[in-house]
Amino acid sequence: MSVSRLAPLSLKMALYEAKLALLASLSHRAKFFLLMFTDLTLALVSLGVWLAVSESAQGLPMDRSQLVTYFVARALVSTFTISWLVYLVPDNIREGHLSGRLLRPVTPLAYFIGNNLGGKVVRLFLLVPIALAAVLVFGAELRLPSDGLTWALFGLSVVLAAAVAFLLDMVITSLSFWLTDVWGVESAYRLAERFLNGGLIPLALFPPWLLGVAWAQPFRYTLSFPLEILTGSLPPSGLLPGFAWQVGYVVGLYVVYRVQWRYGLRAYSSAGA
Amino acid sequence: MSTVFLHARLWWQFVQLDAMLLVEYRVSFVFGVVRQVASLALTVWGFGLLYQYTESIAGWSRPELLLLLGVFWIFSGAWDVLLEGLQQVSGDVHYGRMDFVLLRPVSAQFYLSLRRVSLLDVLNVAMGVGLVAYAGGLAGISWHAGNVVVALVLGTCGLVAIYALRFIVVTSVFWLTGVSNPDAILHPVFQVAQYPVDFFKGWIRPLLTFVIPVAFATTFPAQALLGTVDARLVPAGLVLAVMALYASHRFWLFAVRHYTSISG
Secondary structure: OOHHHHHHHHHHHHHHHHHHHHHHHHOOHHHHHHHHHHHHHHHHHHHHHHHHHHHHOOOOOOOHHHHHHHHHHHHHHHHHHOOOHHHOHHHHHHOOHHHHHHHOOOOHHHHHHHHHHHHHHHHHHHHHHHHHHHHHHHHHHOOOOOOHHHHHHHHHHHHHHHHHHHHHHHHHHHHHHOOOOOHHHHHHHHHHHHHHOOOOOOHHHOOHHHHHHHHHOHHHHHOHHHHHHHHOOOOHHHHHHHHHHHHHHHHHHHHHHHHHHHHHHHHHHHHHO | OHHHHHHHHHHHHHHHHHHHHHHHOHHHHHHHHHHHHHHHHHHHHHHHHHOOOOOEEOOEEHHHHHHHHHHHHHHHHHHHHHOHHHHHHHHHHHOOOHHHHHHOOOOHHHHHHHOOOOHHHHHHHHHHHHHHHHHHHHHOOOOOHHHHHHHHHHHHHHHHHHHHHHHHHHHHHHOOOOOOOHHHHHHHHHHHOOOOHHHOOOOHHHHHHHHOOHHHHHHHHHHHHHOOOOOOHHHHHHHHHHHHHHHHHHHHHHHHHOOOOOOO
């Protein structure tokens, strides 16, 4: 089937899967609220620590209001960018659900993307009271951009960040084609993510000799980059290279995914007969 | 007294069970070790970043903060070794296994809390002790037996009090059947416990001392080792721990009275 006929069908399947995920997630409202509350509290703990540092520190690259804005926004942005493929892809591969999906004239990616987006709708609704509470508590200290262009760039970078996070997760979990238990790799991936995506330690606060690596590594583009745009800690000259890297990662990771599935599906079908 | 021995012997059985599992799944064990060492190394590095711009944060120097991190690893390691059984409680209620737990001739609270012993995490305790020794050396501590005992007492009080809090949250599963693992709400507690409560301002400090006694779990034991702790905290901690444990037990009994079993 040609790509041009495949695309609308894949879109329809993605939307269908999104609806399924949304309906499923409605019965887990309490669980999601708990998760988001926990996420926010973790961000606030990090904020508390860095505020304590800024009290006694000389020459910290981020000032107080930037830190407050950064960590309040962090909890909200990460709701847009999370990905939970480790609970879907390995099981699909190991238990053969993938076979049914592969028979259809739709790219398997449509299912996973649909599931990801559908699962986020409920979380985004739950985000509203949390966001309002955050604005009420921190209102005076928040420093948000005043011009529409920055907000537009922020929005774009969040969408791209969600794509990078999703594809990175897909590449890692697709190793299930060759590994019986992918939890070890997943665990290492999440550990690296914790320290490198700016959620715990803003990348601007990394030691100078590590900054080059910090700016280039993929985890920056799953969370830190949008936050840098929002808090103004990214100089205008950093915008273009930043977006170039972000788009580059989306494209590059997609290519890796295609290669993985091309060879992975061969291994898959040879075992599943 | 014989019930105490019964429970103690039962717990020793749980330990042996986990030892057998560890030996069976050796690769898992090795990977677990590597991951934990990496996690500690990264956290220590992260703490180093905090001190790039200052020598002291809220009165804590870098070696003192590393000492607290070591205390945290001991606390967190002991927690993981002993209390893994609590993760299964919501599943037990869901799938009707709770009936079988309640039928056993041992304390249900004891069984549910301590039935799974995770020996792998003893490694975390050992790494914590190592970090405490190393950081203590850097901070120039003189090791007094009295300080160590006080630290252990305060840490145990914190552990018991936070356990009681977790058990109360887990007991709520009897009513909140839709939520699996409501004690996930306590995850931030483990994030906060890595830092001295002095880092946090205003009403957060009393919250972290008396409501969610993180301070007793890590800050006060660290201060005890540094020789700066307030001695009145020891009786305060003991009272807090006993009261919390009692409250968790009463709440459990209340929940069980209102539990209609699966066949009910």
